[in-house]
Amino acid sequence: MDHIVHHTTLRTSATTNKRTQKNVYFKMENQQKTGAFKFRGASYKLMRLTDEQLACGVITASAGNHAQGLALAAYKLGVKATIYMAESTPDAKVEATRGYGAEVVLIGESFQEAYEASVEHQKKCGATYVHPFDDYDIMAGQGTIALELLEQESRIDTIMVPIGGGGLISGIAVAAKSVKPNIRVIGVQAASAAATHTAYHEGAVKKLDKVSTIAEGIAVKQPGEKTLPIIRHYVDDIITVSEAEIAHAIIYMLERGKTLVEGAGAAGLAGLLSHNDKIDSRHCGVIVSGGNLDISKLSHIQALARQLKPEVSHKALVL
Structure with a gap:
């Protein structure tokens, strides 16, 4: 598929490395054709x-x-x-x-x-x-991200991946572990749209009555029938992030990384920043899954980000 899709860049940030005490690598799928993976x-x-x-x-x-x-x-x-x-x-x-x-x-x-x-x-x-996530061919296509990522940086030991219905993380987990069996794959969901998180940790599939999140790209009421068994087998953990944490990650990427990321695309970074102490990784890949942000929502996103404690949302670090 090399001649069809963009081979997206892998970016690093001294700011993020210092903040997390990890080597962090951003897989910039917001630069993919159509602005997303x-x-x-x-x-x-x-x-x-x-x-x-x-x-x-x-x-x-x-x-x-x-x-x-x-x-x-x-x-x-x-x-x-x-x-x-x-x-x-x-x-x-x-x-x-x-x-x-x-x-x-x-x-x-x-x-x-x-x-x-x-x-x-x-x-x-x-x-x-053509189902957006519950299809093995769709998953396989998304899995090419992991193959590229590990070609670009073979030392990566953990990958942070946003989860909606699970097509992206299913493809990435299978592809990554086929190349590097010991790599950890951690999924990140919005706390207000956490159907896969619940199914993964509690063993019960529950269809949510309502989902409301600034990460509309992962606002899915229930996991896929085909993706969930793959997630249970190949994914190492699933965590959740609040709306304020997602908003902070969007603003962080805009201010520090000079790049526009939508809510779903910021979820992986939000998961890393908010759960950093519990993530044992030296070389951590973060999937920046998309950049199609509605600019009119920026003031609302800024207001949400301010809800975090000042020492969290406004750490003064040197680039």
């Missing part, structure tokens, strides 16, 4: 479909980044794409998806409602369904 899985999935399947068009539901990834992958192949998205999806993600030529249907308060509506429509239209 999702283009990897969508491209690989479409490459695996037959001409007959592609001729029927493709359909999906998405929190926003999978929508853009699939829309662009479909456009490159001349395939019709229909995308269902929650009504709360940031305008930037909706317009970008339309800009890649896809038909967008806005429905429901969260991904789950959009997903259910898209499944019903698929039964009527006969398009090929």
Whole structure:
């Protein structure tokens, strides 16, 4: 897939290294085509479909980044794409998806409602369904991130990965451990959308009634049926972060790293910063999964970040 997707950069930060007392490596998937890692899985999935399947068009539901990834992958192949998205999806993600030529249907308060509506429509239209995370080909495409990461820095012993439905962490965990069996993979969820965290630690799958987080890219009400067994088998731990911790990570990346990261993309860093003392790592990889942030939300994000203790959110460190 090297000629299709960007081989994204691996960045370091003296500030972050000093703050965490670890060597931290940011895998910048916010610089991937469409601004997020999702283009990897969508491209690989479409490459695996037959001409007959592609001729029927493709359909999906998405929190926003999978929508853009699939829309662009479909456009490159001349395939019709229909995308269902929650009504709360940031305008930037909706317009970008339309800009890649896809038909967008806005429905429901969260991904789950959009997903259910898209499944019903698929039964009527006969398009090929491309699930955003609960699909082995999608997971395999996302797993290429881990292969690149370990090629770029072989000393990495831990990878921090955001979790929504689990497609990203499933692909990364399987790929990383195929190369380096002893590597630790730690998932990070928003505390207000922690269905996979609950299923992983308590053993019970519970569908959340409501999810509300600034990390809309990982606002999923229940883990995938295919991803959860993989997560249970290959992932070493799952932690949660608060809205303030996610917001702080966004602002931190903007101020210290001079890079724009969305809530889901900041979750891995938020997990590292807030759970640093419990993470035993010398060389820690952080997946910066996306950068499609609605700029109009920045003032709200700044206000959330201020809720952290001043010594946490405003550590004065030299770059």
